Amino acid sequence: MTPVCPLDRLVPERGVAVLVGGHQVALFRVTDPATGEDRVHAVSHLDPFSGAHVMARGIVGSSGERVTVASPMYKQVFDLATGACLTEPDVRLPVWPTRILEGLVHVADRPAEQPVDPSLDPSAALAAATP
């Protein structure tokens, strides 16, 4: 895990991007309305539909019980906890485990599980293409 910034640096329900282990990761601080407890979600900053690194600039919201973010580019909605795209079930954002330790946000060095299908993770394709 890598410490990236103080929790206070994150405004609730507004994303920011961080660089972790060469990956662009989008962080979202979400406060549980009942308990007042803070959670930090980390998903890939790469929007799989547009191929641009913009997810941290999406609007946070909810769909039923799920906390979501909508891509700012073409507005597909993703579950922040699992990375699953709600409108296109085959697509999923990689998710990074996070931890809050002594007021600092820590992000794992790699995503929770490798995406099953490499064609769903254009970052691999981009990385391969960028000389």
Added chain:
Amino acid sequence: MTETSTRKRLVVVGGGMVAHRLVEAVADRDTAGEWHVDVFAEESRAPYDRVALTSFFSGRDPEDLLLGDGSLWRREGVRLHTNAPVKAVDTAARQVHARGRVYDYDALVLATGSSAFVPPVEGSDLPGSFVYRTVDDVTELRAWVTDRGAELDRPVRGAVVGGGLLGLEAAGALQAMGVESTVVEFAPRLMALQVDEGGGEALRRLIEKLGITVRTSTATKRIKAGRNGRVARMDFDGGDRLPVDVVVFATGVRPRDELARAAGLPVGERGGVRVDEACAVPGHDDVYAVGEVACIDGRCWGLVGPGNTMAEVVVDRLLGGGATFPGADTSTKLKLLGVDVASFGDVFAAQAGSLEVVHSDPVNGVYKKLVVSDDAQTLLGGVLVGDASAYASLRPLVGSPLGADPTAWLLPEGVEGPPSTELPDAANVCSCNNVSAGAIRCAVTEQGCTDLPAVKACSRAGTSCGSCLPLVKTLMTSELEKAGVEVSDALCEHFAVSRAQLFDIVRVTGLRTFSEIIAAHGTGRGCDICRPVVASILSSLGTGHVLDADQARLQDTNDHVMANLQKDGTYSVVPRIPGGEITPEGLLVIGQVAQDFGLYTKITGGQRIDLFGARMEQLPAIWKRLVDAGFESGQAYGKAVRTVKSCVGSTWCRYGVQDSVGLAIALELRYRGLRAPHKIKLGVSGCARECAEARSKDVGVIATENGWNLYVGGNGGFTPRHAQLFAEDLDTETLVRTIDRFLMYYVRTADRLQRTAPWVEQVGMDEVRRVVLDDSLGIAADLDAAMAAHVDSYEDEWAATLDDPEKLAHFVSFVNEPDTADPSLAYVTERGQRRPATADERREGVLVAGPTLEVRS
């Protein structure tokens, strides 16, 4: 090619509508990943909606016609080769030849469609004669008409040969481009295949009313060239002539069976690859043909619905099933130039003993006919011209009891509602995609769909020509109501009220934060629909800066960073240039900023300058320079007032009668920053010549000798509308007060993302006049006060942001590496400026620059 060796290879020849459906079905149903699919498409585009081709002329971008969202072609196991015609098929070796090499297949599907048929008329190959089948065809046609129009000092003259469905579509397209058009039909009536004589007559009257000349029973003998070698005249049998600048042939199609013929596959008498009920070519159980190229039971189907059914049959067969082609129907509905035409079932009353029930109203241009069984109980078919509103309900009833006196269905809309009949589950509601009423009900009751987009996605109904949508919606609503779900105009899942209601709630309750508003009047955390709506409402009510703490998280990224998001994740910057007037010094500043930051520059359609390719972290530095030089935000990113376009007016122009630039600047400075349900554009022209195109704006002002004429409700974009005259010869003060009230009334009551044109249409022009001009609701003082408050509280969002370190702190690329640019950005130089590299350029490595190279500051 690196094939996964265990997979079977499916090769699809042709990348048209049916090929798209076929691959979609493989992707959906081949869950075991048995097949790897290669699609070879001769055209340069991914499969697109040919049925909607004509919408190209109403300004739709060819990209908007693409089928699906493109993700199908990015799937693993699916490969689309564009610009890749298959040159030959070798069924013995099981190979196709394309792109200069061979590809093996385990199964082959021919989906090569048809080509437009041009009769062997002398001169049909002259420059200026066209067919109407592909996006390239219509692109060339449009370019020709535009070029000819520019050369001639009279309207372009055009003729369409063929008065069938396609010919009328083409005539509509010509008409839309301002061409004086004639339809030439060999048969004695229009749409001879679909409608009967009475229907054809009604249709002719409606089409002629639109200014299109119709010549039936006319044979074209030859087309003559003028001195420049281009189409100039048509000669008809019998000696008549017609001067023309453009000719479109819409004289039918021929199956593209040339590959199959060359490969020795059997073809039908009138062409088409012969297939059995499994769509397989006899004697070749690994070769199939689908869509327009397939000749099944001795006939080829020229409609997308039967083609889609064939695609489903083949996919079922590929996966081991035993599906067969069940036949199809030839129902059609067409809406062209605002004329409805529909025909379905046994149009010509061919069945023995059938009865025809006709309602004809020549004054209103309506002709309706139902064909019923001899006891008048069962519906067999029908023709509707001029008013086809009953089509969606009637077509699925073909073969079933009508449930009422047939004449009840023929009465004009609104006289007495057509009898309500529960459609049987088996009734086919969407003929393009073969979806039954039962399947739509099931989408609601079993698959949990609660809105139209969900039902469309789930059942595919309504995703092609769209003519079934009213019925799909009715079925969905009644199913939802049965289940006790209330169908409302709710904004989204978080707010049960409409935007206008929410506006009133916020205005009246005085709640000023999103948290309070959603806690009191909504549920959950909100979403990308309701959050920006609340932000916009709060802004319209003048509640401070867009980036104030509570509001910031409601904003779409454009409002959030006060710039426009571009495809690669960078932003564009548009400083306000009121009325389009700019000093040379101002131009130099913009040029210098662009040069220093390596930004691509372009003059916009709104008379100002757009600077593209700014990274989020660069925005404050760019704006610092602009603000210091006296520029302010142009709100190009907001649902807000954009520009007031002006012409040069009386200051310089020899025809101008008023100072249009002066008024445009005054209006832009008055309304700048006003946030609204959608963007608002204004225009001011200095005389009736209308060089500022004011009538295409939400608010258009045209100078007269005595003052100003005010027009409202104009729109460019997808559904263009000319603004309509609202008030005449106003003095400047009255003009401004009237615009104030009009805009505020719109801001308060319109729906989310509703421009003034559809809003005026919804409210009714007379009603808007009563409220704005006669104060019929007694709210004028209130509207005036609201606008005054807006004008007083205006501040430049960018200047305010630059003064606030807390707001500036958000403009970083990465929180833990604030100065590192997004490493995935890549640019190439084109025409002396940089632009984002395409995927191909990235792959081929012809990159010239990463994100930061060209930046000088």
